[in-house]
Amino acid sequence: MSDWKAKRFWKEATVEQADEGFEVRLDGRPVKTPAKRSLILPTQAMAAVIAAEWDAQEGEIKPHLMPATKTANAALDKVVGQHAEVADMLADYGDSDLLCYRADRPAELVARQTALWDPMLEWAQQAFGVTLALRTGVMHQPQDAAVLAVLRQQTHALSAFELAAFHDLVSLSGSLVLGFAAARQARDVEALWDLSRLDEIWQAEQWGVDDEAEEMAAIKKASFLHANTMFTLCRAA
Structure with a gap:
C-alpha cells in the first residue's frame, strides 16, 4: 500500500474571471473537481474564499480544512447532474x-x-x-x-x-x-x-x-x- 499523499506544489492561488463565473487557479493552472470538472464558481466572493483555503495549505494537503472547496465540488460533481x-x-x-x-x-x-x-x-x-x-x-x-x-x-x-x-x-x-x-x-x-x-x-x-x-x-x-x-x-x- 502506498503512503503517498498530495503536497502543496503551487506558490499562489488566484481568482480569475471565466466565461461562466469565477475560476480558482494555482500558479495560473485551473483547479479541477475530483470528477475532473472545472471549478467554476458563481460569485467572486465564493471563489475568493476557496482560493484562500488553497493558499492556507502548507505541506501535505488537508481536504478537511477546505470546507468551501468541498461544498463547491459537491455542487459540480453531484448536484449539477x-x-x-x-x-x-x-x-x-x-x-x-x-x-x-x-x-x-x-x-x-x-x-x-x-x-x-x-x-x-x-x-x-x-x-x-x-x-x-x-x-x-x-x-x-x-x-x-x-x-x-x-x-x-x-x-x-x-x-x-x-x-x-x-x-x-x-x-x-x-x-x-x-x-x-x-x-x-x-x-x-x-x-x-x-x-x-x-x-x-x-x-x-x-x-x-x-x-x-x-x-x-x-x-x-x-x-x-x-x-x-x-x-x-x-x-x-
Whole structure:
C-alpha cells in the first residue's frame, strides 16, 4: 500500500474571471473537481474564499480544512447532474417538518414549542403563502398536497450551488422552513440552529448535559453555519 499523499506544489492561488463565473487557479493552472470538472464558481466572493483555503495549505494537503472547496465540488460533481432528485429529496422535508410535530406534555415544553416555533411557521406563511398543519406526537401525517407543491417549486428554483448548501441547512435542522429562513436571512442563523434543537435543549435542562451529545451537536452546528455562509456566498455581489 502506498503512503503517498498530495503536497502543496503551487506558490499562489488566484481568482480569475471565466466565461461562466469565477475560476480558482494555482500558479495560473485551473483547479479541477475530483470528477475532473472545472471549478467554476458563481460569485467572486465564493471563489475568493476557496482560493484562500488553497493558499492556507502548507505541506501535505488537508481536504478537511477546505470546507468551501468541498461544498463547491459537491455542487459540480453531484448536484449539477442530479438537481431534480436532490431538490425533491429536500422538498420532502416539508411533509414532515420538525416544526409541525409537537409534544402533548409537559405543559412547559408545549408552551416553549408554541412560543418559538409558531413564529417560524407564520414566517413561512408570509414568505410562501402556505400554512403547514400542526401534529401532536411523532406519527407522520401528510401535509396538504397544494402546500407541498409550493414548497417544492421554491426548492427546485435554487441553483446547483445554492442547493448544495441548502442540503445541509435542511438535513441538519430537520426542517425545510428553518432551511429557507436561514437561506433568506429571515432570522439570526445561530438562533435558527437553536430552534432546531429546542427539544434537546429542553432535555438537557431537565436531566443534565450529555457531553457526547453536545460534542456531536457542536460539529453539526459548525456544518450548519458553514452551509449558511456558502449559501450567502452563492448570491454575493
